[in-house]
Amino acid sequence: MARAGGITNAVNVGIAVQADWENREFISHISLNVRRLFDFLVQFEATTKSKLASLNEKLDVLERRLELLEVQVANASANPSLFAT
């Protein structure tokens, strides 16, 4: 019966595994932080978008108001005789 197991050079493997743990710690640190950076960017975009949206809304209101005022002024100044007295 062929048994499994039997790492041929257990000591070497052990040392390699140890080194692997350390290397991977470094890798996971880096990759996690890259992901955090990415997360930040995504969230930053989202926040910016909603801030821009609220700014846009205010501008919209102002624009409409301005348009109205312009029309009123144009309308009034087209007929200056009304303001003669």
Next chain:
Amino acid sequence: MAVPVEEAIAALSTFSLDDEQPEVQGPGVWVSTERGATDSPIEYSDVSAYRLSLSEDTKALNQLNILTQEGKEMASVLYTYRSCVKALPQLPDSMKQSQADLYLETYQVLDLEMSRLREIQRWQASASSKLAADMQRFSRPERRINGPTISHLWSMLKLLDVLVQLDHLKNAKASIPNDFSWYKRTFTQVSGQWQDTDSMREELDDLQIFLSTRWAILLNLHVEMFRVNNVEDILQVLIVFVVESLELDFALLFPERHILLRVLPVLVVLVTSSEKDSESLYKRVKINRLINIFKNDVVIPAFPDLHLSPAAILKELSTYFPKFSSQTRLLTLPAPHELPPREAQEYQRHYLIINHIGAIRAEHDDFTIRFASAMNQLLLLKSTDGSDVDWSKEVKGNMYDMIVEGFQLLSRWTARIWEQCAWKFSRPCKDASPSFSDYEKVVRYNYTAEERRGLVELVSYIKSVGSMMQRCDTLVAEALWETIHAEVQDFVQNTLASMLRTTFRKKKDLSRILSDMRTLSADWMANTNKSESELQSSHHGGEESRANIFYPRAVAPTAAQVHCLQFLIYEVVSGGNLRRPGGLFGNSGSEIPVNDLKQLETFFYKLGFFLHILDYSVTVATLTDLGFLWFREFYLESSRVIQFPIECSLPWMLVDCVLESPNSGLLESVLIPLDIYNDSAQQALVLLKQRFLYDEIEAEVDHCFDIFVSKLCETIFTYYKSWAASELLDPSFLFASDNAEKYSVQPIRLNMLLKMTRVKLLGRMINLRSLITERMNKVFRENIEFLFDRFECQDLCAIVEVEKLLDILKHSHELLSRDLSVDSFSLMLNEMQENISLVSFSSRLASQIWSEMQSDFLPNFILCNTTQRFIRSSKAVPVQKPSIPSAKPSFYCGTQDLNSAHQSFARLHSGFFGMPHMFSIVRLLGSRSLPWLIRALLDHISNKITLLEPMITGLQESLPKSIGLLPFDGGVTGCVRLVKEHLNWETKSELKAEVLHGIKEIGSVLYWMGLLDIVLREIDTKNFMQTAPWLGLLPGADGQILTTQDSGDSPVVSLFKSTAAAMVSYPGCPSPTSFHIMSKQAEAADLLYKANLNTGSVLEYALAFTSAALDKYCSKWSAAPKTGFIDITISKDFYRIYSGLQIGYLEESAEVSSNSHERLGDSVAWGGCTIIYLLGQQLHFELFDFSYQILNIAEVEAASVIQTHKNSHFAMQGWEVLLEAMKKARRLNNHVFSMLKARCPLEEKTACAIKQSGAPLHRIKFENTVSAFETLPQKGS
């Protein structure tokens, strides 16, 4: 290890990234690589580093994985296959000669499709043979190579599953053989000219056989497997593995569970169909366990709209595998449609979400609270620079537990949805009308409203938990890695060490496996003190690690490590023998004590779950993916339509159900069902890789979203409208009402939705808030427009109702403005009134009121002096008006109940015109348009007078030159006859009526002005009361206004001045100029408000105007006596005409039962008397009026009659009615005169205007002349 990057990243968190956006959508952004840890990202190439001689196994494993991947793509090709034949054109008769060309084209088109099918055929053949070869190689009794590992077993199961699915798809898709036969026909047509078509024909026949044989793939696999007769062992191992995993149900997420469920029946069929005795299977797995599993899951989801049933599969396969047909116990299982009603009920209870929603809700609430608290703990730990190792470990361990629980919850919930769908597909709705399509039967009419709501709730739980977990991905990653690391290290360093010391001491080969496990995964450096323990532990770690405290390291084991550990544990318990009886961890005959076995088993399954946790975002994405709810390829094919209408689409049904649902709490989840579209679009692009599906989804989403927004806006508008309407209902009415609660409005939390500026939909960001704002602006304008339209179709009395409705609209605008920045109401009102321009003073409403007065009110309404009301005369000719436009209840008051409540108020005012109407008019028109209206009415008066003039001249002409006093001797009868003789107007009755009408209209206008005057006075007084204390004014005794301070400023000015002085003198005052500005503004306010006081009376103004207008006709209507004294016989004066007219109509009204008073009302007296009064003829009229004289005569007569005959009235018989009417008219005339004297004192001036010579100056010029009115805005400007 200190990484400077970390600090930089930490610095990012100092940015404030808060936005107002509520989280009411599922997770939208997936940051993940394509392959996670679950299948090793480097295809297990690192396994060889552990020197476990697994290279053969790894190679085979990777091969199977690639095949599975390919197979999935094949399956998606088959699943999304749509028949081409239907799209092929037919040639008209005129083009028959180009038939051959058409065949060629058709052939080329179909060839492309068929080549895909051919590819599938080839692929399945190679896959089957590879799978069979793999199984054979790894199941030899004399073992030469290590394996199969657990991951390998999984890969076999997955490939098998793909093959079964493909087979199932091929059977179910009817369009494929259809297309194929067409293809074959065109081939025979086209290939006529080709050479060497034999091989092609052969290939074609092969494909035909493949396509038309049911279960061809499975049969082929069976043949391949049993070419060499030794795969039963591994099949049995697979079955044991499947059964144990299913029974344990610990480490399985739902996709894996469904794979196992789908594969199991096929495995059972394959095993029992072999040559060998199938009894050996039942020795390892009791048949009852199998039957239990099959019975537990009577339907298994396979594709979005296609389910499998183990019983049906077994039954069908028994005809193809003759040996299997002896397994009667398995064959008698009922398929879902054969279930006896009782059992079906049981299953129904199990499958329908609605029966579990209570428990799910509790689970969700409980979980979110605990998850949030674990999250807070973790954040706290991070901020405290944790040195307390135990606490840190506990917090992180707790977080880990929460994540595991979350995954299990999500898996269970999503599985419930899959299974409910499968169940619904297996049991179409019974009481459907035959016109319904199949898809409607299984989806549209198969979910009750309750079930839909339950589904929405569950979907929103899944999505919200998913997005909650998704959001904290990078936050918890370290904690998870650390916890997993600690678990693995604890097991290999502590548990295994103690096992090695005790139970495995004597068993050399087993203990070697255990120490291998330690070698390949132990992280000795992670012990408390790295430098010290390094040397000892790496050499003989077993002795040293008694109570190791680990140095936490945030690194998780690799997929290869997990793979090897699982393999080694399996080796330990199975002894590497496939034929070992019993289960995986079944203890029978094992040399390992139960306790250790238990520990090994727990760790074994934990290892399996680690991978899911390491694959955090992929797992969350898989578990929250509900895209399958949209797909319906099978039903599209069987219904022979291109696409179903959106009413049949489950995601839209859910959105719709939320919008229609009376449960307002659900409204916050309304965006969640739209996430399903996101998921389906993702699936269409990434999983199925079909552009056309994405296009269809996109089209549907576009359509749905439009409808959604418009329905949502309607809901919002109705809600705010009814809220406003219910707030404006009379409180005393509500108090007295029996069921006042039907007028109250259930609050809906809409502000969440109103804040959504980023709705994620198919990769687009949609600003829902701005869309809603846009529509709200529009709908408010539409509503105002509608109210005006409506008013234009009604008479003037409706003005009260219009004002009420506009008030409600304004109030709802105010309420909505708290959450949404809509245009200002006054602006919208101005826009709709068409008086935005600074120089326009009329408005739509004002001109409507004016034209209404002109055409309907003045001619057709009569005045009742007592009630101060105008009512519509019963004699009036009805005016033609357009019919009243109808609209949704939301354009009135919101709901039906509120509408009827408000209508009953409005109805009280709809029959007359009086004070409330005048108030409404004043409030609606305001100071801007009211002068315009007044001017128009005054002009009307002067026009009327001009019109009357020739008519009156006509009447004057037919009067005798002089009319004396009526003689007393004729008595009443004689007098009346005499008067009639004088007034020989018989030929001019029309003229008479017209003059009367003219006078009536003038009277009406004047009375109307009187009402207006009262209203304006009231408003002025109110304003005065409010401003007087600030301006330092006091009302004096006789209407004068006194100032309190004799000199200096009013209180408001002095207050601000002193404040400003005090503030400026204070040294720390930030901006003294602003206070100066404030005090200047107070002065301006003072001036403005003072100027507005004492605005004068509209009525007096109107009377003055009328008198000025009469001036022109003064000479004609009132002849100045030459003598300078009153001439009693003069007959041309106006009062004579009016006298005649008055007696005429009094007589008429006395004679006819339906009297003419109903046509003219009291305003004739107002008009006539005012003109008389203004012409200075009041005294003449009172002296010489015919009816007054007759009344005097009647009095005398009555007195004499009483003297002679005590109690008989014979002389006056027949005249009572007339006399009564005359008395009434006299009373009324007196009332009018007294009013006129009060408001327009003419007498004193007349009295003063006596010339030096003694002759009276007949007519006084009033200081107000017409020219003074030019300051009023011109009508029509």
